[in-house]
Amino acid sequence: MFLAYSYIFILGLIVGSFLNVVIFRLENGWKIVNDRSKCMSCKHVLSPADLVPVFSFIALRGKCRYCKKKISWQYPIVEIAAGVLFVMIFNYVLRINGLMDYSLISDFRLSTFDFRLFLSLIYYLIVASSLIVIFVYDLRHYIIPDEAILVAVIAAIVYYISIDSTLQFMVASGLGSVYQFDSGGDFLIGFSNMIDFLLLNSIFINHLFAASVSFTFFFLIVFFTKGKGMGGGDVKYGFLMGFIIGWPMITLAILISFIIGSVFGVALVLLKKKGMKSMIAFGPFLVIGTLIMLFWGEKIMRWYLGNIG
Secondary structure (H helix, E strand, O other): OHHHHHHHHHHHHHHHHHHHHHHHHHHHOOOOOOOOOEOOOOOOEOOHHHOOOOHHHHHOOOEOOOOOOEOOOHHHHHHHHHHHHHHHHHHHHHHHOOOOOOHHHHHOOHHHOOHHHHHHHHHHHHHHHHHHHHHHHHHHHOOOOHHHHHHHHHHHHHHHHHHOHHHHHHHHHHHHHHHHHOOOOOHHHHHHHHHHHHHHHOHHHHHHHHHHHHHHHHHHHHHHHOOOOOOHHHHHHHHHHHHHHOOOHHHHHHHHHHHHHHHHHHHHHHOOOOOOOOOOOOHHHHHHHHHHHHHHHHHHHHHHHHHHO
16 A cells, blocks of 8 residues: 555656746747757756756755756745655545455556546546646646636536436436436426436536535626626636535635635734735645545535534
């Protein structure tokens, strides 16, 4: 098991290095692929030895090999963060699939390959990568890149449709399935009951509903504040956030994000790092709220419902 976690952590470091490239190239309008990595200061093409995650930064003492200008600390921080997050995602995927002692994980025997486990892992790693880009980019530029949201949303749609046996059955049954929900043969009543059934049993419909609610919530904030409180990027992220978390946990995810954002904002004002009217990137707090509910949402929801009950 330790070996598997080590592999995942190393994969995270490598992907984190690529995410740094994505972040810097997005902000400079460069091609993300089909272009050699260069020093941001002297534009010298970097050799493979300069691109080893974390270790190159340490070996070069945080400076470019060619021009000796300082390399941003963002590089090792993002790489390590990606490695840690990938390990957390890996552990989470094992847990939700009930495979903490699964033989595939312990010795990687291909004879025990589980496609659903593999699909879950790929999906959540894509989501984690997108969230890292969103977190860092919004923190640096107060903009949530559409590209990162689009990749994660497409991955979510494909993933939830692929694993949603309820939706697949309903689509295969066609309109005739509506009458299964009403013994009297009333189409409208049957349709209404079917929608209720899908909300409760279809994971895709559940997450799509959560995405729609979250999108509407943030859209209304932007509309009534005329963009002073939030921006369009937050609205788009709200849709992704709902798709990742699902209903009803998206409500707590939003609440947690606002609480963390408020505490951090007040702290910055008290420390005189920001003024009362200063702009603060809200995307990072939304990402934190998303990850908190993703990993510990069920426990938090049970605690919350137990206390308000």
